[in-house]
Amino acid sequence: MAKRLRTTGRRIRISFAVIAAGALLGLAGALLAFKLGMGGPVASTGDDLAAGGARVATGPFRAVEGTLQRVGLMWNAAGRVQALEAENRDLRVWRELAGRLAERNERYEALLRMPPDAFGAGADLRDAIAAQLVMDSGGPFTRTLVANAGAEHGVRVGFIALNEHGLVGRVVSVGTHSSRVLLLDDYNSRIPVMGAQSRVRALLRGEASNPPNLLTRPVEAASPRLDFFSQGLREGETIITSGDGGLFPRGLKVGAATRDRDGQWRVALAASQQAIDFVRLAPYEPQDAPERSSEAPAADTPVAAATPANAAETQTTTPAPRPQTAAPAAAPGPLATAEAAANEPAPRPTLASAPGQPPKPRAEPQRAGQPRLGQ
Amino acid sequence: MIALFAPGARRGAARTAGLVLAIATVILPALPLGPIVAQPPMPLGVLWAAYGWAADDDGTWRRPALLFTLGLLHDQMAGGPYGLFAALYLLTFLLGRSFAAIMSAPTLASIWGGFIATTAATTLAAMFLAPIAFGKGASAMQFAQAAAVTALFFPLVRSLYMNTGPTQRALQGARR
Numbered sequence: 254m255a256k257r258l259r260t261t262g263r264r265i266r267i268s269f270a271v272i273a274a275g276a277l278l279g280l281a282g283a284l285l286a287f288k289l290g291m292g293g294p295v296a297s298t299g300d301d302l303a304a305g306g307a308r309v310a311t312g313p314f315r316a317v318e319g320t321l322q323r324v325g326l327m328w329n330a331a332g333r334v335q336a337l338e339a340e341n342r343d344l345r346v347w348r349e350l351a352g353r354l355a356e357r358n359e360r361y362e363a364l365l366r367m368p369p370d371a372f373g374a375g376a377d378l379r380d381a382i383a384a385q386l387v388m389d390s391g392g393p394f395t396r397t398l399v400a401n402a403g404a405e406h407g408v409r410v411g412f413i414a415l416n417e418h419g420l421v422g423r424v425v426s427v428g429t430h431s432s433r434v435l436l437l438d439d440y441n442s443r444i445p446v447m448g449a450q451s452r453v454r455a456l457l458r459g460e461a462s463n464p465p466n467l468l469t470r471p472v473e474a475a476s477p478r479l480d481f482f483s484q485g486l487r488e489g490e491t492i493i494t495s496g497d498g499g500l501f502p503r504g505l506k507v508g509a510a511t512r513d514r515d516g517q518w519r520v521a522l523a524a525s526q527q528a529i530d531f532v533r534l535a536p537y538e539p540q541d542a543p544e545r546s547s548e549a550p551a552a553d554t555p556v557a558a559a560t561p562a563n564a565a566e567t568q569t570t571t572p573a574p575r576p577q578t579a580a581p582a583a584a585p586g587p588l589a590t591a592e593a594a595a596n597e598p599a600p601r602p603t604l605a606s607a608p609g610q611p612p613k614p615r616a617e618p619q620r621a622g623q624p625r626l627g628q
Numbered sequence: 629m630i631a632l633f634a635p636g637a638r639r640g641a642a643r644t645a646g647l648v649l650a651i652a653t654v655i656l657p658a659l660p661l662g663p664i665v666a667q668p669p670m671p672l673g674v675l676w677a678a679y680g681w682a683a684d685d686d687g688t689w690r691r692p693a694l695l696f697t698l699g700l701l702h703d704q705m706a707g708g709p710y711g712l713f714a715a716l717y718l719l720t721f722l723l724g725r726s727f728a729a730i731m732s733a734p735t736l737a738s739i740w741g742g743f744i745a746t747t748a749a750t751t752l753a754a755m756f757l758a759p760i761a762f763g764k765g766a767s768a769m770q771f772a773q774a775a776a777v778t779a780l781f782f783p784l785v786r787s788l789y790m791n792t793g794p795t796q797r798a799l800q801g802a803r804r
Contacts, residue, residue: 271725273689277696278718284711285761299704311659388658392706392713393770394758433707440766530660
Protein backbone atom coordinates (compact mmCIF):
# COMPACT_ATOMS: atom_id res chain seq x y z
CA MET A 254 0.00 0.00 0.00
CA ALA A 255 2.78 2.35 1.00
CA LYS A 256 4.68 1.46 -2.14
CA ARG A 257 1.65 2.21 -4.27
CA LEU A 258 1.23 5.59 -2.60
CA ARG A 259 4.87 6.44 -3.20
CA THR A 260 4.60 5.49 -6.87
CA THR A 261 1.43 7.51 -7.25
CA GLY A 262 3.02 10.48 -5.54
CA ARG A 263 6.05 10.28 -7.79
CA ARG A 264 3.85 10.13 -10.84
CA ILE A 265 1.99 13.23 -9.65
CA ARG A 266 5.27 15.08 -9.12
CA ILE A 267 6.57 14.03 -12.52
CA SER A 268 3.36 15.11 -14.13
CA PHE A 269 3.59 18.46 -12.40
CA ALA A 270 7.11 19.05 -13.75
CA VAL A 271 6.02 18.12 -17.24
CA ILE A 272 2.93 20.30 -16.95
CA ALA A 273 5.05 23.19 -15.74
CA ALA A 274 7.46 22.67 -18.65
CA GLY A 275 4.56 22.50 -21.10
CA ALA A 276 2.97 25.64 -19.71
CA LEU A 277 6.26 27.52 -19.86
CA LEU A 278 6.81 26.22 -23.37
CA GLY A 279 3.47 27.73 -24.34
CA LEU A 280 4.47 31.00 -22.72
CA ALA A 281 7.77 30.97 -24.61
CA GLY A 282 5.87 30.34 -27.83
CA ALA A 283 3.58 33.29 -27.10
CA LEU A 284 6.57 35.54 -26.43
CA LEU A 285 8.11 34.37 -29.67
CA ALA A 286 4.93 34.92 -31.63
CA PHE A 287 4.73 38.53 -30.46
CA LYS A 288 8.47 38.95 -31.07
CA LEU A 289 8.91 40.60 -27.75
CA GLY A 290 12.48 41.73 -27.51
CA MET A 291 13.07 42.90 -31.04
CA GLY A 292 13.91 46.58 -30.75
CA GLY A 293 11.17 47.34 -28.27
CA PRO A 294 11.42 49.06 -24.89
CA VAL A 295 11.66 45.74 -23.04
CA ALA A 296 14.63 44.69 -25.11
CA SER A 297 16.27 48.09 -24.72
CA THR A 298 15.92 47.90 -20.95
CA GLY A 299 17.31 44.38 -21.05
CA ASP A 300 20.21 45.58 -23.17
CA ASP A 301 20.90 48.34 -20.65
CA LEU A 302 20.98 45.87 -17.78
CA ALA A 303 23.07 43.34 -19.69
CA ALA A 304 25.48 46.04 -20.85
CA GLY A 305 25.95 47.25 -17.29
CA GLY A 306 26.65 43.73 -16.12
CA ALA A 307 29.00 43.10 -19.02
CA ARG A 308 30.96 46.26 -18.24
CA VAL A 309 31.47 45.09 -14.68
CA ALA A 310 32.34 41.56 -15.77
CA THR A 311 34.82 42.55 -18.44
CA GLY A 312 36.42 45.41 -16.53
CA PRO A 313 39.12 43.37 -14.77
CA PHE A 314 39.76 41.36 -17.92
CA ARG A 315 40.24 44.50 -19.97
CA ALA A 316 42.56 45.95 -17.35
CA VAL A 317 44.73 42.83 -17.33
CA GLU A 318 44.65 42.63 -21.11
CA GLY A 319 45.72 46.27 -21.43
CA THR A 320 48.57 45.78 -19.01
CA LEU A 321 49.79 42.69 -20.83
CA GLN A 322 49.58 44.49 -24.14
CA ARG A 323 51.63 47.38 -22.82
CA VAL A 324 54.23 45.01 -21.45
CA GLY A 325 54.32 43.18 -24.76
CA LEU A 326 54.74 46.42 -26.68
CA MET A 327 57.58 47.52 -24.42
CA TRP A 328 59.30 44.20 -24.95
CA ASN A 329 60.01 44.85 -28.64
CA ALA A 330 59.77 48.63 -28.64
CA ALA A 331 63.05 49.21 -30.48
CA GLY A 332 62.16 46.88 -33.31
CA ARG A 333 58.72 48.40 -33.64
CA VAL A 334 60.14 51.92 -33.79
CA GLN A 335 62.46 50.89 -36.59
CA ALA A 336 59.62 49.25 -38.49
CA LEU A 337 57.40 52.29 -38.01
CA GLU A 338 60.16 54.62 -39.22
CA ALA A 339 60.56 52.52 -42.35
CA GLU A 340 56.82 52.50 -42.89
CA ASN A 341 56.72 56.24 -42.33
CA ARG A 342 59.31 56.77 -45.06
CA ASP A 343 57.24 54.70 -47.46
CA LEU A 344 54.08 56.51 -46.55
CA ARG A 345 55.68 59.90 -47.19
CA VAL A 346 56.45 58.81 -50.72
CA TRP A 347 52.92 57.60 -51.14
CA ARG A 348 51.52 60.82 -49.70
CA GLU A 349 53.46 62.88 -52.17
CA LEU A 350 52.25 60.72 -55.02
CA ALA A 351 48.69 60.87 -53.72
CA GLY A 352 48.84 64.63 -53.49
CA ARG A 353 50.05 64.93 -57.08
CA LEU A 354 47.35 62.59 -58.27
CA ALA A 355 44.72 64.48 -56.30
CA GLU A 356 45.71 67.75 -57.96
CA ARG A 357 45.64 66.12 -61.35
CA ASN A 358 42.31 64.55 -60.54
CA GLU A 359 40.87 67.89 -59.56
CA ARG A 360 42.07 69.46 -62.78
CA TYR A 361 40.29 66.74 -64.72
CA GLU A 362 37.17 67.22 -62.65
CA ALA A 363 37.31 70.94 -63.29
CA LEU A 364 37.65 70.34 -67.01
CA LEU A 365 34.66 68.03 -66.91
CA ARG A 366 32.72 70.39 -64.64
CA MET A 367 31.95 67.57 -62.30
CA PRO A 368 29.77 68.28 -59.31
CA PRO A 369 31.23 67.69 -55.87
CA ASP A 370 31.61 64.11 -54.90
CA ALA A 371 28.84 62.75 -52.76
CA PHE A 372 31.04 60.43 -50.75
CA GLY A 373 29.82 60.36 -47.19
CA ALA A 374 27.25 63.06 -47.81
CA GLY A 375 24.51 63.03 -45.23
CA ALA A 376 26.63 61.46 -42.52
CA ASP A 377 27.86 63.68 -39.75
CA LEU A 378 31.07 62.03 -38.68
CA ARG A 379 32.21 65.08 -36.78
CA ASP A 380 29.36 64.58 -34.36
CA ALA A 381 29.86 60.83 -34.17
CA ILE A 382 29.67 59.30 -30.74
CA ALA A 383 32.50 57.02 -29.74
CA ALA A 384 31.43 53.97 -27.80
CA GLN A 385 33.02 50.84 -26.49
CA LEU A 386 31.78 47.38 -27.30
CA VAL A 387 30.52 45.74 -24.13
CA MET A 388 28.70 42.73 -25.55
CA ASP A 389 29.07 40.60 -28.62
CA SER A 390 26.30 38.54 -30.14
CA GLY A 391 25.93 35.60 -27.80
CA GLY A 392 23.75 33.43 -29.97
CA PRO A 393 24.01 31.35 -33.08
CA PHE A 394 21.23 33.15 -34.92
CA THR A 395 22.16 36.82 -34.93
CA ARG A 396 25.26 38.92 -35.38
CA THR A 397 24.90 42.00 -33.25
CA LEU A 398 26.94 43.88 -30.72
CA VAL A 399 26.04 46.17 -27.86
CA ALA A 400 27.88 49.46 -27.42
CA ASN A 401 27.87 51.47 -24.22
CA ALA A 402 26.26 54.61 -25.65
CA GLY A 403 22.53 55.07 -25.85
CA ALA A 404 19.77 57.63 -26.03
CA GLU A 405 21.31 59.51 -23.15
CA HIS A 406 24.37 60.12 -25.32
CA GLY A 407 22.34 61.08 -28.36
CA VAL A 408 22.34 57.79 -30.23
CA ARG A 409 19.24 57.06 -32.29
CA VAL A 410 18.05 54.12 -34.34
CA GLY A 411 19.54 54.29 -37.82
CA PHE A 412 22.93 55.68 -36.81
CA ILE A 413 25.76 54.13 -38.77
CA ALA A 414 28.49 52.32 -36.88
CA LEU A 415 32.11 52.56 -38.00
CA ASN A 416 35.48 51.79 -36.61
CA GLU A 417 38.91 52.89 -37.75
CA HIS A 418 38.92 50.29 -40.54
CA GLY A 419 35.50 50.71 -42.05
CA LEU A 420 31.79 50.12 -41.77
CA VAL A 421 30.64 47.94 -38.90
CA GLY A 422 26.87 48.08 -39.17
CA ARG A 423 23.83 50.03 -38.18
CA VAL A 424 22.09 50.81 -34.90
CA VAL A 425 18.82 48.87 -34.69
CA SER A 426 17.76 49.48 -31.11
CA VAL A 427 18.66 52.04 -28.51
CA GLY A 428 18.40 51.90 -24.74
CA THR A 429 19.15 54.62 -22.25
CA HIS A 430 22.79 53.69 -21.83
CA SER A 431 23.37 51.19 -24.61
CA SER A 432 22.62 50.56 -28.25
CA ARG A 433 22.56 47.41 -30.34
CA VAL A 434 24.32 47.38 -33.70
CA LEU A 435 23.35 44.96 -36.44
CA LEU A 436 26.58 43.74 -38.00
CA LEU A 437 27.11 43.44 -41.73
CA ASP A 438 27.26 39.67 -41.61
CA ASP A 439 23.89 39.21 -39.92
CA TYR A 440 21.21 37.37 -41.85
CA ASN A 441 19.03 40.44 -41.85
CA SER A 442 21.75 42.69 -43.25
CA ARG A 443 21.45 43.68 -46.91
CA ILE A 444 23.74 46.50 -47.95
CA PRO A 445 23.95 48.02 -51.43
CA VAL A 446 27.63 48.26 -52.26
CA MET A 447 29.86 48.94 -55.23
CA GLY A 448 33.39 48.30 -56.31
CA ALA A 449 35.53 51.35 -55.77
CA GLN A 450 37.34 50.89 -59.06
CA SER A 451 35.13 48.78 -61.29
CA ARG A 452 31.90 50.53 -60.12
CA VAL A 453 30.10 47.21 -60.23
CA ARG A 454 26.98 47.43 -58.13
CA ALA A 455 26.19 44.59 -55.80
CA LEU A 456 24.22 43.67 -52.79
CA LEU A 457 26.08 42.59 -49.68
CA ARG A 458 24.18 39.81 -48.00
CA GLY A 459 25.14 38.59 -44.54
CA GLU A 460 25.16 34.92 -43.75
CA ALA A 461 26.08 35.02 -40.07
CA SER A 462 28.46 32.09 -40.31
CA ASN A 463 30.55 32.95 -43.32
CA PRO A 464 31.98 36.16 -44.66
CA PRO A 465 29.20 38.24 -46.23
CA ASN A 466 28.01 37.06 -49.56
CA LEU A 467 28.33 39.44 -52.45
CA LEU A 468 25.51 39.08 -54.90
CA THR A 469 26.14 40.89 -58.14
CA ARG A 470 22.91 42.62 -58.76
CA PRO A 471 21.49 42.90 -62.24
CA VAL A 472 20.41 46.50 -62.04
CA GLU A 473 17.65 47.92 -64.16
CA ALA A 474 18.06 46.96 -67.79
CA ALA A 475 17.43 50.49 -68.95
CA SER A 476 20.00 51.93 -66.64
CA PRO A 477 23.27 53.30 -67.98
CA ARG A 478 24.99 51.03 -65.55
CA LEU A 479 24.19 48.10 -67.75
CA ASP A 480 27.56 48.56 -69.39
CA PHE A 481 29.19 47.62 -66.15
CA PHE A 482 27.91 44.16 -66.86
CA SER A 483 30.80 43.60 -69.21
CA GLN A 484 33.15 44.27 -66.35
CA GLY A 485 33.56 42.11 -63.36
CA LEU A 486 34.80 42.83 -59.92
CA ARG A 487 38.50 42.69 -59.42
CA GLU A 488 40.03 40.42 -56.86
CA GLY A 489 41.06 42.49 -53.87
CA GLU A 490 39.12 45.51 -55.02
CA THR A 491 37.90 47.83 -52.31
CA ILE A 492 34.16 47.57 -51.74
CA ILE A 493 32.35 50.68 -50.60
CA THR A 494 28.75 51.50 -49.84
CA SER A 495 26.89 52.72 -52.89
CA GLY A 496 24.38 54.84 -51.00
CA ASP A 497 21.42 53.22 -52.73
CA GLY A 498 18.44 52.69 -50.51
CA GLY A 499 19.26 55.52 -48.16
CA LEU A 500 20.48 53.47 -45.22
CA PHE A 501 24.14 54.33 -45.57
CA PRO A 502 25.98 57.22 -47.17
CA ARG A 503 27.94 56.55 -50.28
CA GLY A 504 31.61 55.76 -50.07
CA LEU A 505 32.04 54.10 -46.70
CA LYS A 506 34.67 51.43 -46.88
CA VAL A 507 33.22 47.96 -46.40
CA GLY A 508 36.07 45.64 -47.25
CA ALA A 509 37.86 43.90 -50.07
CA ALA A 510 36.32 41.64 -52.69
CA THR A 511 37.51 38.07 -52.58
CA ARG A 512 36.44 34.85 -54.19
CA ASP A 513 35.89 31.66 -52.28
CA ARG A 514 36.56 28.15 -53.54
CA ASP A 515 33.18 27.96 -55.25
CA GLY A 516 33.85 31.14 -57.18
CA GLN A 517 31.35 33.07 -55.11
CA TRP A 518 32.27 36.70 -54.56
CA ARG A 519 32.61 37.63 -50.93
CA VAL A 520 33.85 40.56 -48.95
CA ALA A 521 36.60 40.39 -46.38
CA LEU A 522 35.17 42.97 -44.01
CA ALA A 523 37.54 45.81 -43.29
CA ALA A 524 36.06 46.37 -39.85
CA SER A 525 36.91 42.82 -38.88
CA GLN A 526 40.64 43.11 -39.52
CA GLN A 527 41.01 43.29 -35.77
CA ALA A 528 38.65 42.56 -32.94
CA ILE A 529 36.05 45.31 -32.83
CA ASP A 530 36.50 47.15 -29.56
CA PHE A 531 35.46 50.74 -30.17
CA VAL A 532 32.89 51.97 -32.63
CA ARG A 533 31.78 55.41 -33.73
CA LEU A 534 28.06 55.92 -34.05
CA ALA A 535 27.35 58.63 -36.59
CA PRO A 536 24.03 60.20 -37.50
CA TYR A 537 22.98 59.93 -41.08
CA GLU A 538 20.28 61.76 -42.96
CA PRO A 539 19.74 60.31 -46.42
CA GLN A 540 19.80 62.80 -49.23
CA ASP A 541 16.48 63.61 -50.79
CA ALA A 542 15.78 62.71 -54.36
CA PRO A 543 15.88 65.70 -56.72
CA GLU A 544 12.12 65.80 -57.12
CA ARG A 545 11.72 66.11 -53.36
CA SER A 546 14.56 68.49 -52.76
CA SER A 547 13.67 72.11 -52.11
CA GLU A 548 16.60 73.21 -54.25
CA ALA A 549 15.29 71.41 -57.29
CA PRO A 550 14.15 73.61 -60.14
CA ALA A 551 10.49 74.42 -60.04
CA ALA A 552 8.13 72.63 -62.37
CA ASP A 553 7.69 75.73 -64.53
CA THR A 554 11.43 76.28 -64.93
CA PRO A 555 12.41 76.29 -68.58
CA VAL A 556 14.01 73.06 -69.66
CA ALA A 557 17.04 74.87 -70.97
CA ALA A 558 17.92 76.04 -67.51
CA ALA A 559 18.47 72.48 -66.39
CA THR A 560 20.75 71.46 -69.22
CA PRO A 561 24.24 70.42 -68.28
CA ALA A 562 25.85 73.46 -69.80
CA ASN A 563 23.60 75.91 -68.05
CA ALA A 564 23.85 74.02 -64.81
CA ALA A 565 27.60 74.22 -65.02
CA GLU A 566 27.47 77.94 -65.67
CA THR A 567 25.07 78.76 -62.91
CA GLN A 568 26.62 76.55 -60.25
CA THR A 569 30.10 76.65 -58.91
CA THR A 570 30.71 72.98 -59.01
CA THR A 571 34.42 72.97 -59.51
CA PRO A 572 36.00 71.77 -56.32
CA ALA A 573 38.64 73.97 -54.85
CA PRO A 574 42.17 72.61 -54.89
CA ARG A 575 42.86 70.67 -51.77
CA PRO A 576 46.04 70.68 -49.77
CA GLN A 577 48.42 67.89 -50.46
CA THR A 578 48.01 66.51 -47.01
CA ALA A 579 44.41 65.68 -47.60
CA ALA A 580 43.41 62.24 -48.71
CA PRO A 581 42.96 62.31 -52.47
CA ALA A 582 39.40 61.15 -52.48
CA ALA A 583 38.18 62.72 -49.29
CA ALA A 584 34.77 64.21 -49.57
CA PRO A 585 34.90 67.87 -50.58
CA GLY A 586 31.36 68.34 -49.34
CA PRO A 587 30.27 68.38 -45.75
CA LEU A 588 32.59 65.53 -44.96
CA ALA A 589 35.78 66.99 -46.33
CA THR A 590 37.53 66.60 -43.05
CA ALA A 591 40.56 64.79 -41.87
CA GLU A 592 38.19 62.77 -39.78
CA ALA A 593 36.55 61.36 -42.84
CA ALA A 594 39.91 60.58 -44.31
CA ALA A 595 40.93 58.82 -41.15
CA ASN A 596 37.96 56.55 -41.50
CA GLU A 597 38.99 55.74 -45.02
CA PRO A 598 35.53 56.00 -46.44
CA ALA A 599 36.97 56.83 -49.81
CA PRO A 600 38.97 54.74 -52.24
CA ARG A 601 42.68 54.39 -51.90
CA PRO A 602 45.13 56.79 -53.51
CA THR A 603 45.89 54.16 -56.09
CA LEU A 604 42.61 54.95 -57.77
CA ALA A 605 44.43 57.19 -60.17
CA SER A 606 42.70 55.56 -63.07
CA ALA A 607 39.37 56.85 -61.82
CA PRO A 608 39.35 60.59 -62.39
CA GLY A 609 35.98 61.03 -60.83
CA GLN A 610 33.20 59.19 -59.21
CA PRO A 611 30.43 58.55 -61.70
CA PRO A 612 27.38 60.00 -60.04
CA LYS A 613 24.12 58.23 -59.56
CA PRO A 614 21.91 58.94 -62.53
CA ARG A 615 18.89 59.77 -60.41
CA ALA A 616 20.70 62.35 -58.36
CA GLU A 617 22.82 63.87 -61.12
CA PRO A 618 21.02 63.38 -64.39
CA GLN A 619 23.01 66.10 -66.08
CA ARG A 620 26.03 63.79 -66.43
CA ALA A 621 24.27 61.07 -68.33
CA GLY A 622 26.04 61.81 -71.55
CA GLN A 623 29.53 62.30 -70.27
CA PRO A 624 32.24 59.84 -71.14
CA ARG A 625 33.42 57.47 -68.48
CA LEU A 626 37.09 58.11 -68.34
CA GLY A 627 37.55 55.92 -65.37
CA GLN A 628 36.10 52.76 -66.82
CA MET B 629 35.41 17.94 6.30
CA ILE B 630 34.24 14.39 5.92
CA ALA B 631 30.79 15.68 5.06
CA LEU B 632 32.26 17.42 2.00
CA PHE B 633 33.19 14.04 0.57
CA ALA B 634 29.81 12.49 1.30
CA PRO B 635 27.89 11.44 -1.82
CA GLY B 636 25.15 13.99 -1.16
CA ALA B 637 27.61 16.87 -0.86
CA ARG B 638 29.51 15.74 -3.93
CA ARG B 639 26.29 15.56 -5.88
CA GLY B 640 25.31 19.02 -4.71
CA ALA B 641 28.69 20.45 -5.70
CA ALA B 642 28.46 18.78 -9.08
CA ARG B 643 24.98 20.18 -9.64
CA THR B 644 26.17 23.66 -8.74
CA ALA B 645 29.15 23.33 -11.04
CA GLY B 646 26.83 22.16 -13.81
CA LEU B 647 24.56 25.15 -13.35
CA VAL B 648 27.55 27.50 -13.37
CA LEU B 649 28.85 25.86 -16.53
CA ALA B 650 25.46 26.19 -18.22
CA ILE B 651 25.22 29.87 -17.30
CA ALA B 652 28.81 30.41 -18.45
CA THR B 653 28.05 28.98 -21.88
CA VAL B 654 25.21 31.47 -22.17
CA ILE B 655 27.07 34.54 -20.96
CA LEU B 656 30.68 34.05 -22.02
CA PRO B 657 30.11 34.06 -25.80
CA ALA B 658 28.43 37.44 -25.43
CA LEU B 659 31.33 39.07 -23.63
CA PRO B 660 34.21 40.51 -25.63
CA LEU B 661 36.85 38.44 -23.91
CA GLY B 662 38.98 37.62 -26.88
CA PRO B 663 38.95 35.23 -29.77
CA ILE B 664 39.06 31.99 -27.78
CA VAL B 665 35.78 32.58 -25.97
CA ALA B 666 34.16 34.11 -29.01
CA GLN B 667 35.25 31.31 -31.30
CA PRO B 668 32.13 29.64 -32.61
CA PRO B 669 30.60 27.24 -32.15
CA MET B 670 30.46 27.31 -28.38
CA PRO B 671 28.53 24.42 -26.82
CA LEU B 672 25.01 25.14 -25.65
CA GLY B 673 25.45 24.11 -22.04
CA VAL B 674 21.80 24.58 -21.15
CA LEU B 675 20.99 21.64 -23.42
CA TRP B 676 23.12 19.46 -21.14
CA ALA B 677 21.25 20.79 -18.16
CA ALA B 678 17.85 20.32 -19.76
CA TYR B 679 18.55 16.72 -20.69
CA GLY B 680 20.30 15.79 -17.46
CA TRP B 681 17.71 17.44 -15.26
CA ALA B 682 14.97 15.70 -17.18
CA ALA B 683 16.62 12.34 -16.56
CA ASP B 684 16.88 13.04 -12.84
CA ASP B 685 13.63 14.93 -12.63
CA ASP B 686 12.68 15.81 -9.07
CA GLY B 687 9.08 16.36 -10.06
CA THR B 688 8.91 20.04 -9.14
CA TRP B 689 8.44 23.14 -11.25
CA ARG B 690 11.82 24.55 -10.30
CA ARG B 691 13.89 23.00 -13.06
CA PRO B 692 11.53 23.94 -15.90
CA ALA B 693 11.33 27.44 -14.43
CA LEU B 694 15.12 27.64 -14.25
CA LEU B 695 15.40 26.45 -17.86
CA PHE B 696 12.84 29.05 -18.90
CA THR B 697 14.84 31.75 -17.12
CA LEU B 698 18.10 30.60 -18.70
CA GLY B 699 16.39 30.63 -22.08
CA LEU B 700 15.22 34.19 -21.58
CA LEU B 701 18.73 35.15 -20.50
CA HIS B 702 20.14 33.57 -23.65
CA ASP B 703 17.56 35.42 -25.75
CA GLN B 704 18.59 38.67 -24.13
CA MET B 705 22.29 38.07 -24.64
CA ALA B 706 21.78 36.98 -28.25
CA GLY B 707 19.64 39.99 -29.12
CA GLY B 708 16.77 37.93 -30.45
CA PRO B 709 13.13 37.88 -29.47
CA TYR B 710 12.36 36.49 -26.04
CA GLY B 711 11.08 32.95 -26.07
CA LEU B 712 13.21 31.29 -28.74
CA PHE B 713 15.87 29.73 -26.56
CA ALA B 714 13.37 29.26 -23.72
CA ALA B 715 11.18 27.20 -26.04
CA LEU B 716 14.14 25.17 -27.30
CA TYR B 717 15.41 24.38 -23.81
CA LEU B 718 11.97 23.41 -22.50
CA LEU B 719 11.46 21.25 -25.54
CA THR B 720 14.74 19.52 -24.77
CA PHE B 721 13.54 18.99 -21.22
CA LEU B 722 10.30 17.39 -22.38
CA LEU B 723 12.11 15.19 -24.88
CA GLY B 724 14.62 14.22 -22.21
CA ARG B 725 11.75 13.33 -19.91
CA SER B 726 10.33 11.07 -22.60
CA PHE B 727 13.69 9.36 -23.15
CA ALA B 728 14.15 8.87 -19.41
CA ALA B 729 10.77 7.18 -19.21
CA ILE B 730 11.59 4.93 -22.14
CA MET B 731 15.01 3.79 -20.93
CA SER B 732 14.72 1.02 -18.40
CA ALA B 733 18.42 0.44 -17.71
CA PRO B 734 20.32 3.26 -19.34
CA THR B 735 23.98 2.87 -20.20
CA LEU B 736 26.38 5.59 -21.28
CA ALA B 737 25.78 4.67 -24.92
CA SER B 738 22.02 4.81 -24.63
CA ILE B 739 22.09 8.04 -22.63
CA TRP B 740 24.45 9.61 -25.13
CA GLY B 741 22.36 8.32 -28.02
CA GLY B 742 19.29 9.76 -26.38
CA PHE B 743 21.00 13.11 -26.02
CA ILE B 744 22.07 13.08 -29.65
CA ALA B 745 18.51 12.29 -30.72
CA THR B 746 17.20 15.03 -28.44
CA THR B 747 19.59 17.66 -29.79
CA ALA B 748 18.73 16.59 -33.33
CA ALA B 749 15.04 17.09 -32.59
CA THR B 750 15.80 20.43 -30.95
CA THR B 751 17.76 21.47 -34.02
CA LEU B 752 14.78 20.62 -36.20
CA ALA B 753 12.63 22.76 -33.92
CA ALA B 754 15.20 25.56 -34.23
CA MET B 755 15.01 25.32 -38.02
CA PHE B 756 11.27 25.80 -37.74
CA LEU B 757 11.39 28.59 -35.15
CA ALA B 758 14.32 30.64 -36.48
CA PRO B 759 12.43 32.03 -39.50
CA ILE B 760 9.54 32.92 -37.20
CA ALA B 761 11.85 34.73 -34.84
CA PHE B 762 14.19 36.43 -37.27
CA GLY B 763 12.34 36.48 -40.52
CA LYS B 764 12.70 34.69 -43.79
CA GLY B 765 16.20 33.58 -44.60
CA ALA B 766 17.32 32.99 -41.05
CA SER B 767 19.19 29.75 -40.82
CA ALA B 768 19.73 27.37 -37.93
CA MET B 769 23.01 26.13 -39.35
CA GLN B 770 25.10 27.69 -36.62
CA PHE B 771 22.72 26.34 -34.02
CA ALA B 772 23.15 22.88 -35.55
CA GLN B 773 26.93 23.23 -35.35
CA ALA B 774 26.72 24.33 -31.73
CA ALA B 775 24.32 21.47 -30.95
CA ALA B 776 26.73 18.99 -32.54
CA VAL B 777 29.57 20.28 -30.39
CA THR B 778 27.28 20.09 -27.37
CA ALA B 779 26.44 16.47 -28.13
CA LEU B 780 30.11 15.65 -28.65
CA PHE B 781 31.11 16.87 -25.20
CA PHE B 782 28.11 15.44 -23.37
CA PRO B 783 29.82 12.37 -21.87
CA LEU B 784 32.46 14.60 -20.29
CA VAL B 785 29.95 16.74 -18.40
CA ARG B 786 27.21 14.18 -17.85
CA SER B 787 28.05 13.73 -14.19
CA LEU B 788 27.38 17.42 -13.55
CA TYR B 789 23.77 17.15 -14.60
CA MET B 790 22.58 13.64 -13.86
CA ASN B 791 23.27 10.86 -11.43
CA THR B 792 25.61 8.27 -12.79
CA GLY B 793 25.72 5.82 -9.90
CA PRO B 794 24.24 2.33 -10.10
CA THR B 795 21.57 3.14 -7.55
CA GLN B 796 20.14 5.91 -9.60
CA ARG B 797 20.21 3.82 -12.73
CA ALA B 798 18.07 1.26 -10.94
CA LEU B 799 15.74 4.06 -9.88
CA GLN B 800 15.46 5.31 -13.41
CA GLY B 801 14.60 1.84 -14.50
CA ALA B 802 12.00 1.59 -11.78
CA ARG B 803 10.45 4.81 -12.97
CA ARG B 804 9.27 3.04 -16.01
